[in-house]
Amino acid sequence: MQIKRFIFNPFQVNAYLLYDETREAILIDAAMMSTQEKQIFAQFIEDKQLILKGLYNTHGHMDHIAGTAWIKHKYMLNPQGHQADNMLVETALQHAKIYGIEMEAPEPVREYIDKGHFIRFGNQELEVRHVPGHSPGGLAFVHHKNKLIFSGDSLFQLSVGRTDLPGGNMEQLIQSIHTEILSLDGKYKVYPGHGSETTIETESKENPYL
Numbered sequence: 741m742q743i744k745r746f747i748f749n750p751f752q753v754n755a756y757l758l759y760d761e762t763r764e765a766i767l768i769d770a771a772m773m774s775t776q777e778k779q780i781f782a783q784f785i786e787d788k789q790l791i792l793k794g795l796y797n798t799h800g801h802m803d804h805i806a807g808t809a810w811i812k813h814k815y816m817l818n819p820q821g822h823q824a825d826n827m828l829v830e831t832a833l834q835h836a837k838i839y840g841i842e843m844e845a846p847e848p849v850r851e852y853i854d855k856g857h858f859i860r861f862g863n864q865e866l867e868v869r870h871v872p873g874h875s876p877g878g879l880a881f882v883h884h885k886n887k888l889i890f891s892g893d894s895l896f897q898l899s900v901g902r903t904d905l906p907g908g909n910m911e912q913l914i915q916s917i918h919t920e921i922l923s924l925d926g927k928y929k930v931y932p933g934h935g936s937e938t939t940i941e942t943e944s945k946e947n948p949y950l
């Protein structure tokens with residue numbers, strides 16, 4: 741499986757495009773905001789002749805869902821995510837305004853996923869885990885075959901997500917990270933919603949928040 745990381749919008753969100761030899765692909769976080777970012781993404785899909793099969797929100801914060809309506813119209817895909825973040829998706833435009841950002845209204849989530857669900861495309865499978873705390877409906881996606889986890893804004897390299905936004909809860913976040921993420925074996929690579937990749941082993945040993 742190939743992983744293409746795009747860094748989109750003023751919040752520098754990592755949007756991960758996963759694809760394999762079948763040319764089927766999924767996108768984790770449609771964070772593209774500008775016309776140029778949309779062009780870069782579309783060009784990549786075209787150059788690699790990928791077939792985009794799914795769009796998954798790690799959570800409902802506006803910087804992670806800014807491009808969901810564009811993806812919906814361009815690729816005929818509905819975003820999937822956790823129901824508990826609907827409130828954040830619905831208020832995304834207001835949050836964007838607070839930061840002085842003008843963005844297109846995001847596509848509401850109507851197809852819900854939760855822990856125990858499996859995402860499948862091509863010859864790949866990802867396990868969905870619920871990691872509330874940064875937001876009530878935070879999700880992580882685990883690719884066991886290659887030992888990878890996409891952690892959204894729950895766990896970052898040597899840091900954790902902020903919990904001062906609506907629905908945030910520090911105690912819950914730390915618990916989510918311990919039970920749903922650090923319980924994986926140390927060799928798992930972590931792909932966070934912002935910043936660099938890390939590993940479970942590094943975070944278990946060195947993350948000052950845990």
Ligand SMILES: [Zn+2]
Binds near residue numbers: 799801874893
């Ligand atoms: Zn967030």
Ligand SMILES: [Zn+2]
Binds near residue numbers: 934
């Ligand atoms: Zn974020």
